[in-house]
Amino acid sequence: MLALTAAAHTPHVALTEVADPSPLPSEAVVAVRAVSLNRGEVKRLETMEAGAVTGWDLAGEVVQAAADGSGPAQGARVVGLKFPPGAWAQRVAVSTADLAELPDAVSFEQAACLPVAGVTALLAFDVIGSVIGRRVAVTGASGGVGHFALQLARDAGAHEILAVARRTEGLAELGATEVVTELEPEGEPLDAVLDAIGGPVLGAAIQRVAPDGTVVSFASTVTEPVTYPTRALFGASPGAKVYGLLVFPESRKHGGTAGHLARLARRVADGKLHVPIDLTTSWRDAGQAIEALLDRRVKGKAVLTLD
Numbered sequence: 189m190l191a192l193t194a195a196a197h198t199p200h201v202a203l204t205e206v207a208d209p210s211p212l213p214s215e216a217v218v219a220v221r222a223v224s225l226n227r228g229e230v231k232r233l234e235t236m237e238a239g240a241v242t243g244w245d246l247a248g249e250v251v252q253a254a255a256d257g258s259g260p261a262q263g264a265r266v267v268g269l270k271f272p273p274g275a276w277a278q279r280v281a282v283s284t285a286d287l288a289e290l291p292d293a294v295s296f297e298q299a300a301c302l303p304v305a306g307v308t309a310l311l312a313f314d315v316i317g318s319v320i321g322r323r324v325a326v327t328g329a330s331g332g333v334g335h336f337a338l339q340l341a342r343d344a345g346a347h348e349i350l351a352v353a354r355r356t357e358g359l360a361e362l363g364a365t366e367v368v369t370e371l372e373p374e375g376e377p378l379d380a381v382l383d384a385i386g387g388p389v390l391g392a393a394i395q396r397v398a399p400d401g402t403v404v405s406f407a408s409t410v411t412e413p414v415t416y417p418t419r420a421l422f423g424a425s426p427g428a429k430v431y432g433l434l435v436f437p438e439s440r441k442h443g444g445t446a447g448h449l450a451r452l453a454r455r456v457a458d459g460k461l462h463v464p465i466d467l468t469t470s471w472r473d474a475g476q477a478i479e480a481l482l483d484r485r486v487k488g489k490a491v492l493t494l495d
């Protein structure tokens with residue numbers, strides 16, 4: 189079968205022949221119809237061994253149900269998260285703990301955007317708890333995680349939602365009540381911050397968090413170390429915490445991502461969650477899509493379709 193594999197030269201991907209998957213008893217084999225790109229997997233391509241398959245997000249049809257009887261039946265339309273990575277292939281063995289059936293109203297392209305970006309945003313709100321009537325900030329709001337986070341904050345009843353992004357258009361429609369290009373370290377205290385950038389932006393978030401508030405840190409888009417006057421946290425905001433979220437181990441606490449994927453897919457089907465697809469192209473043009481994502485030309489998600 190064909191797969192998008194790591195390659196030595198820019199854009200560090202190539203379509204090559206690889207072996208078919210050998211599923212574990214708890215894995216279903218999915219014929220992949222669409223995948224979406226995430227900054228993390230794309231950045232890692234150039235350091236991967238040539239010929240290795242990566243990719244976390246996939247949507248497609250089950251061609252072989254799991255041998256242990258778990259998960260969706262053969263023929264089901266599904267969305268899945270593949271970890272360890274390997275979703276960018278024609279057929280992929282996926283743990284049924286990370287596979288959810290799709291409502292008919294959700295396209296493969298929409299579904300492929302949900303796993304890492306959507307589940308990360310949802311898990312962040314699991315960590316934060318209730319935001320009803322609270323002030324929430326989302327940094328990197330124009331990105332994949334950011335778009336989902338804004339909508340989830342709005343739907344969860346946040347009172348004020350501060351979106352931080354360079355490309356600000358369209359963010360108010362998704363729930364932002366204020367849109368800025370930089371998060372200032374001084375200003376109204378924030379009950380919760382989802383930081384999709386890192387570095388000095390995380391430093392500013394720590395200085396803005398309210399007493400007993402939560403900063404969820406999951407990004408290293410900017411790799412500079414974080415600095416802040418320590419009193420700005422324990423002195424100004426006693427009880428506030430910074431929570432490090434990594435989607436894969438975090439989702440294991442919930443028994444996998446299947447439940448979160450099903451919740452997100454239902455909201456898309458009900459028209460309550462907009463999937464921010466900015467770029468859709470064939471996986472044969474993966475290199476251009478990857479360059480666009482890394483050059484900050486993608487607002488939301490980039491999707492590759494498999495022919």
Ligand SMILES: NC(=O)c1ccc[n+]([C@@H]2O[C@H](COP(=O)([O-])OP(=O)(O)OC[C@H]3O[C@@H](n4cnc5c(N)ncnc54)[C@H](OP(=O)(O)O)[C@@H]3O)[C@@H](O)[C@H]2O)c1
Nearest residue numbers: 228328330331332333353354355384406407408409434435
């Ligand atoms: N820990 C985890 O489990 C986990 C899970 C998911 C994602 N992540 C990480 O979270 C981050 C966000 O993910 P994503 O999928 O939403 O990424 P994305 O779609 O690339 O969005 C990130 C946004 O950050 C902004 N940005 C990009 N480069 C920047 C820079 N150098 N300085 C400041 N802003 C910059 C861009 O907005 P503007 O150009 O409009 O400013 C972009 O829209 C990534 O670092 C990703 O690797 C981690």
